[in-house]
Amino acid sequence: MRRFIQAFTLVELLVVIAIVSTVAAILLPAFWGARGVVLRSACQSNLHQISLGSLAYNLDYDDRFMPINYQPSSPPNSRNDRTWVQMVLPYVGSFQVFQCPADFSNRPTPEATFDQDLVPGDTDSQYYTASLRSDYGYNYQNLAPVLLTSDGGHALTRETNDVSDPSNTVEFMDSVWSRNSSGIPFGGGNWLVVPPCRFYEPDGASVVPVDSFTGEQNSHVKVFTTSDGWAPQVQSASNLYGGAWPWHMGRLNVVEVDGSVKSLDPIQLSSGCDVQGQWAGEIEDPVAYMWDLR
Numbered sequence: 465m466r467r468f469i470q471a472f473t474l475v476e477l478l479v480v481i482a483i484v485s486t487v488a489a490i491l492l493p494a495f496w497g498a499r500g501v502v503l504r505s506a507c508q509s510n511l512h513q514i515s516l517g518s519l520a521y522n523l524d525y526d527d528r529f530m531p532i533n534y535q536p537s538s539p540p541n542s543r544n545d546r547t548w549v550q551m552v553l554p555y556v557g558s559f560q561v562f563q564c565p566a567d568f569s570n571r572p573t574p575e576a577t578f579d580q581d582l583v584p585g586d587t588d589s590q591y592y593t594a595s596l597r598s599d600y601g602y603n604y605q606n607l608a609p610v611l612l613t614s615d616g617g618h619a620l621t622r623e624t625n626d627v628s629d630p631s632n633t634v635e636f637m638d639s640v641w642s643r644n645s646s647g648i649p650f651g652g653g654n655w656l657v658v659p660p661c662r663f664y665e666p667d668g669a670s671v672v673p674v675d676s677f678t679g680e681q682n683s684h685v686k687v688f689t690t691s692d693g694w695a696p697q698v699q700s701a702s703n704l705y706g707g708a709w710p711w712h713m714g715r716l717n718v719v720e721v722d723g724s725v726k727s728l729d730p731i732q733l734s735s736g737c738d739v740q741g742q743w744a745g746e747i748e749d750p751v752a753y754m755w756d757l758r
Contacts, residue, residue, distance in 0.1 A: 601657030
């Protein structure tokens with residue numbers, strides 16, 4: 465007695481493959497979109513914790529924002545210095561909070577950022593080098609600029625009362641360490657971000673522009689980036705947006721001084737600003753500009 469084995473024909477297999485491919489094409493964007501929303505929410509939670517930690521620090525230090533580090537002039541290391549990340553770390557409890565969950569870039573291994581000159585009894589000193597790759601950059605030029613004087617650099621930490629509009633003044637945001645020639649981010653984040661504009665003319669008068677970093681007409685501040693301001697025409701530069709970076713489906717998370725967290729398109733960061741290289745453009749609309757304290 466002959467037995468017949470049932471099997472799919474080639475046509476049937478092709479039909480099944482086509483159906484599966486179609487379903488996958490429909491579901492994958494939704495899957496990645498949902499995954500992106502989850503990562504963005506986790507990132508916003510990190511920023512909220514960092515904001516609360518920063519607020520606690522401010523309350524402990526006469527309502528002043530933290531400096532970027534202890535040693536703006538002398539050669540710093542993990543023995544004689546602390547970054548703003550390390551200053552806030554005791555208030556948030558975990559260094560993991562400073563890493564964006566959407567940052568899958570090739571960053572240094574823990575061994576490469578381990579500080580050999582650890583301070584005995586100080587468990588936070590091991591994070592000194594790693595803190596420079598924090599995924600959340602600090603708006604230091606406006607909140608804690610480093611003034612250059614004849615005897616070195618000194619942090620001008622501003623008071624919280626100096627901020628006229630806390631709900632529209634950037635404190636921290638998503639950042640990137642660098643990008644390769646193809647524009648692919650690598651190295652993790654950057655502990656500092658740079659504003660797109662620096663100077664403005666008071667009351668629209670044709671006088672010497674005021675430096676928004678210090679509120680003075682003539683001042684000298686230290687810049688901790690490879691170039692001044694943004695580089696809007698250099699697509700591979702890490703300072704395309706002053707170190708800020710849209711890790712979340714073309715958008716980035718920002719936390720304001722009052723603790724409110726927003727998801728923004730990078731171009732929104734330059735609202736009210738005439739973006740030009742080396743801070744050549746001025747602040748045109750102080751109300752829309754979200755970096756300055758005014």
